[in-house]
Amino acid sequence: MMHYTPAMVLDELPPERPPAGPGACTRVLTAVHEATAGFAVPAAGGERPHILPLVQSAAFDYPDAASADLAARGQGYLYSRVGNPTVEAFARVIAELEGGAGALAFASGMAAISAALLSRVRAGDRILAADGLYGTSHELLTGLLPRYGVETDFVDACDPSAVERALRPTTRVIYVETITNPLVRVPDLPRLAAVARAHDAALIVDNTFATPLLCRPLEHGATLSLHSASKYLSGHGDLIGGVVVGGDADLARVGEVLKIVGGMMDPFCAWLALRGVRTLALRVERQVASAQLIAATLAETPGITRVAYPGLRAHPDHEVAQRVLRAPGAMLAFDVGSLAAARRMYDRARLVRRAASLGEIDSLFTHPVSFSHRGVPAAERERTGITEGLLRLSVGIEDPTDLIDDLLQALNAAPGL
Ligand SMILES: *Cc1c(COP(=O)(O)O)cnc(C)c1O
Numbered sequence: 001m002m003h004y005t006p007a008m009v010l011d012e013l014p015p016e017r018p019p020a021g022p023g024a025c026t027r028v029l030t031a032v033h034e035a036t037a038g039f040a041v042p043a044a045g046g047e048r049p050h051i052l053p054l055v056q057s058a059a060f061d062y063p064d065a066a067s068a069d070l071a072a073r074g075q076g077y078l079y080s081r082v083g084n085p086t087v088e089a090f091a092r093v094i095a096e097l098e099g100g101a102g103a104l105a106f107a108s109g110m111a112a113i114s115a116a117l118l119s120r121v122r123a124g125d126r127i128l129a130a131d132g133l134y135g136t137s138h139e140l141l142t143g144l145l146p147r148y149g150v151e152t153d154f155v156d157a158c159d160p161s162a163v164e165r166a167l168r169p170t171t172r173v174i175y176v177e178t179i180t181n182p183l184v185r186v187p188d189l190p191r192l193a194a195v196a197r198a199h200d201a202a203l204i205v206d207n208t209f210a211t212p213l214l215c216r217p218l219e220h221g222a223t224l225s226l227h228s229a230s231k232y233l234s235g236h237g238d239l240i241g242g243v244v245v246g247g248d249a250d251l252a253r254v255g256e257v258l259k260i261v262g263g264m265m266d267p268f269c270a271w272l273a274l275r276g277v278r279t280l281a282l283r284v285e286r287q288v289a290s291a292q293l294i295a296a297t298l299a300e301t302p303g304i305t306r307v308a309y310p311g312l313r314a315h316p317d318h319e320v321a322q323r324v325l326r327a328p329g330a331m332l333a334f335d336v337g338s339l340a341a342a343r344r345m346y347d348r349a350r351l352v353r354r355a356a357s358l359g360e361i362d363s364l365f366t367h368p369v370s371f372s373h374r375g376v377p378a379a380e381r382e383r384t385g386i387t388e389g390l391l392r393l394s395v396g397i398e399d400p401t402d403l404i405d406d407l408l409q410a411l412n413a414a415p416g417l
Pocket of ligand 1: 108109110111134136137177206208209228229230231240241242
C-alpha cells in the first residue's frame with residue numbers, strides 16, 4: 001500500500017468549537033438517547049428498551065373517552081400521519097443536531113422540500129432560487145409550482161449582490177443549497193440571511209451535502225433547514241427520507257402542509273434512520289478527512305485538469321467555506337479532460353461504486369453529463385462548468401489510501417483495457 005501525504009494546498013481547518021461541551025460523536029449518541037427516552041414504554045421495574053421500539057401502528061387505542069379527548073387535543077397520539085413516536089424521535093435528533101426548536105420527518109427529501117416551499121407561498125408569490133439546484137428541486141420550481149401561480153427566478157447565489165438585485169416585491173422565499181452539486185459551490189449563508197430578512201422573505205436551505213455537523217443553517221439566520229435523509233443522515237443507502245428543521249411558528253406552517261399532503265416518514269424508515277444516524281459523526285469525520293487527502297492528491301495528479309473542492313485554495317468559495325462550514329465536506333468533483341476519459345475512469349473503478357446517490361458509507365461515482373445533467377443543454381452545461389470530463393465523487397468510509405490507489409489505477413488504465 002502506498003502512503004500519500006496531502007499536498008500543501010489545503011488551509012488549516014478552522015478549529016473545532018472551543019471544548020466547552022462534548023464532541024460530535026458524543027453529541028449524536030446523546031441526542032438519540034434523549035429523543036428515545038422521552039418515548040420509550042416503561043416496563044414493570046422501570047426498565048426501558050435500550051433501543052426505541054418501532055411503533056409500526058397506524059392508530060393508537062384509548063382506554064376511555066377522556067384519554068381519546070387528550071389525543072384529539074394534541075396531547076397524545078391519534079393517527080400516524082399526524083404523529084408517531086418513532087418518527088418523532090428521529091425528527092428530534094435532527095432538530096437537536098441542527099440547533100432547531102423542532103423538526104418534521106418526511107417520506108423523502110423531495111417531500112420535505114415541497115412542504116417547506118408550499119408552507120411559504122401562495123399564487124402570485126415568487127421564489128428566488130440558486131442556479132445549479134438538485135435536479136428534482138429545479139423541476140418542482142419550474143415544472144410544478146408555476147401551475148399553481150408560483151414562479152421562480154434563478155440567480156448565482158454565490159454573488160450576494162446579484163441576489164439582492166434579483167429580488168422582486170413579491171419574492172417570499174430565497175432557496176439555496178449549502179453545498180451544490182457537482183461543483184460544490186458554497187453560498188454565503190449569513191449574507192443571504194441578512195438579504196432575506198431585509199426583504200421580509202424566508203431563507204430556506206437544503207443542507208443535505210453539509211450535514212448538521214458541518215453547517216447549522218439556522219445559526220446563520222436561515223428560516224428553515226432541510227435534508228434528504230436518504231444521504232448522510234441515514235448513511236447506509238437503505239432508505240428514502242427527509243427532514244425539515246426550524247423554529248416553532250415556521251415549523252407549524254410546514255406541519256399544516258405535511259398533515260394534508262401526507263408525505264410523512266414511515267415508522268420503519270424512521271427506525272432505520274435512527275440506527276444510521278448514530279454513526280453520523282464517526283462517518284462524516286472519516287469521510288471529510290479522506291476527501292481532503294483525495295482532493296489534495298488529485299489536484300497534483302497529471303491528467304486531472306481541475307479539482308472542485310471547497311478545501312482547496314483555488315476553489316472560488318474557499319474563503320466563504322471557511323466561515324460557513326466547519327469542514328469542507330466529503331463531496332468533490334474533478335475533470336479528466338474528455339468524455340471518453342471520464343467514462344473510462346468511471347468504468348475502471350473497483351472500490352468506488354457507480355450509483356446515483358451520495359453520502360453513503362460506500363464511495364460513489366457519478367458522471368453528471370451522463371446522468372444528473374443529461375437534460376441540461378450543452379451550452380448551459382459548459383457555461384456553468386459541468387464539462388464532459390467531470391466526475392463527481394462522494395467519498396465513503398473505505399481506507400483513504402485504498403481509495404486513492406483505486407482512483408489512480410482507474411485514471412491510468414490504458415484506453416481500451
Ligand atoms: C437527494 C437529494 C434531494 C432529494 O432527496 P430524496 O430523498 O431523493 O427525495 C434533495 N436535495 C439534495 C441536495 C439531494 O442530494
